[in-house]
Amino acid sequence: MLALASAGVMIASLAACGGDEGDGGNGGGGATGEAWILGTTETVTSLDPAGSYDFGSWNLQQNIYEQLLVIPGGETEPVGDAAESCEYTDPQTVECTLREGLTFSNGNELTSSDVQFSMERNLAIADPNGSSVLLGQLKDPDADALAEGAIETPDDQTVVFHLNAPDTTFLQLLTTATTSIVDEETFPADKLLADDQVVGSGPYKLSQWKPGEQAVLEANESYDGERTPKSGQVFIQYFSDPVPLKQAIENGEVDIAWRTLSPTDLNDLEGVDGVNVIKGEGSEFRYWVFQFANKAVEDKAVRQAVAQIIDRDTIAQDAYDGTVEPSYSIVPPGFAGQKDSFQEKYGEPDPDAAKKLLADAGIKTPVNLTLGYTPTRYGPNLVDEANELAEQLNSSGLFKVTIEDAEWEEYQNLYKEGAYDLFALGWYPDILDADNYLTPFIRDGGFYANNYSNDEVNKLLDEELAETDAAARDEIIGQLQDIVAEDVPLVPSWNGQNVAVARDGMEGVEGTLDPTYIFRFWEISKS
């Protein structure tokens, strides 16, 4: 108790200091709320936007830097951040106008030149841990460099992007941490900047950085945008394991625990006094992929029979204690153009219908299937999901399933080599657009190399990326989902929620729990 009491006294005194400082400034400096502590098991690769492609890094960057656009909590469409506006002037050209008077927290002016510099160095550094791959529309196809003329800066306030190909998702890309704007007078052009020296223009600035232990953010007094911080100081404490994180939120050592506690832990915490489990819409996607190179599943009827049998409600309830939502499409709910194609095509789980599918195709039953999963990447509950799915298939009498598992590193090789007929994977989107669930998955075998290829799919993917009319694009995205339900390169399983656990007195948490998975520190306060 003494420790908690003394910590509480110190927090209160520090919060008072933060408030005093804040009162003297503008924008972010107006933050007067009490300091609060976030606990997370996420890790941080780099605080330099050119050096990371992971949740932990991106979340800090979203709070430290400005991007041209931002997605407000609970919404899906980007609005201005550093930019007053960004608009397509044609399908391959985007023009952005910056807000007046932008400055970095070190006092340097932020201009269009900094925007160009940020993208250019990201592509030039092409860090092995980075996400420059997302800037492909601006990249020279033959080099790790910005394509000639890809970005123009006619004046200090204007940035014009010329894309390699029509791409309606580009505005969404401008909301990601990859496109964070850095100070060209501080960041080197050809290498990463040390984490403890990063400077941004976002609502918070980095006050202390202890790698793997904690980050301390303080309100950026020079920030005058819409993301005004409610608290003057935020502590982010990193945990290497969910067990001590659960203990910490239970004991009040942290104010919020966000990513990642298991469904079992979350259910336990539901009944703890002073602790609130808050659930928001998520965009995590869990699915089972068919390896088309394997004879067992090369016949479409076999894959369709699996899609006909799978009982997603039971998986969600029994394997995940009801903490996930059954998924009936490759595109999660909430995205433009989404439709539950698997629901429409297969309806309720029906082993008899599956039996007919196999019989009509002349397939001898039971079909031997090897089902693979990894227990070391997607949480401990995947083993329950794998067993539940195998049980559903076996009990139909149509399949004889062998379950195999492997540690994540080995698993990646095994599924590409065809060791499994059906294997589990998970996905979080880079951008909030349906295409992020389509192109990486179904164009020529997808990133998971399952050997599925369909010329019509490839053509439709090109069309939806180029289509500027929203209704027409939604139509194409719907067609693609229908084709996936017909060809079954994968079987959707469930969509995850964005869940945080907060102590009493924490406000604004619910508003930030949305499919972007951006934890908007500026919206959170402690009373």
Place this chain on the structure above:
Amino acid sequence: MSARSGSLPRYVAQRLLLIIPTIWLIVTFVFIMLRVAPGDPVSAAVGGKLDEAALDARRAALGLDRPLIVQYFDYLGDVATFNFGQTISDNRSLISIVVDNGGATLTLTLGAFLFALLVGIPLGLLAGRYRDSAGDVGIRIFGVVTYAAPVFFIGLLMQLLVAGPLGMPTSDIASPITKFEVEPVTHILLLDAVIAGNWDAAWDVFLHHILPCITLGLLLCGVFIRLVRVNVLQTLKGDYVEAARARGIAEKHVIRRHAFRNALVPVVTVVGLMVALTLSGAVLTERTFNWPGLGTQLYNYLIARDYAAVQGLVTFFAVVVVLVSLLIDIINALIDPRVRY
């Protein structure tokens, strides 16, 4: 005396020279094991996100596509010039990891040793003195259980049964506020808090040490109990003890001055041997208590398949174990006239 004083420096010099092949063997072993294990830093970080071509491009950028023998000799060259480079997964220098996180492991292991010595030795002495009594049996069972129980299990019990009711902290080396307030001078947080004269912070750090140190200390405690008990039993049978009794010296003086004191000499040797055990136990203890020490770092880098980090940290651990063993040998030679090299 002159022979002994002449042989010890030679022995120390030999042992110091032996560090080189020892480290080479360890570096080679770790290098091979990491490459034999499935996966690499790229697949650990962005596997399941990018296609194989993109993954290969990143491997090439890190030089992981070069022949293993080339990578091996490059690495050996770096180690020979004390250039341990940077981690692959988060661009930290190996030196900064040891400096920033070594202090937490140091205070954890020292605290654990202190607890083990303060608890284990008296219990071992008592058990030996009152052999086969109910107390002896109880102490022996306690020693076996604490040695055999997994560290993470003891840690979880501590968190659930002790920390909760007493309101003690269950994770980390200090509260985030304390870590923010205390300027790193020595990078040993407890010491830095004292140097800063920040007694609230020092108390906070001390409280955070209690459960992790007891957890790790219990592992060591079992070893000390059994060792000291056996030594007491042996010394009580010694001729010099019989002689002391025959001279009419009071039993309590015989026990204290002759039996107990001599029974403690082997403990010094065992302390050296236990450094390796302690460091391995520290990895598990640090994980259980989210302790920001080298064990946690090693675990995280291992998961990330960060070759540079794992190789560097294991090499550092190996050097520590070798040097501590050497130091213990020297101390043994100095305190025990019978030791010869």
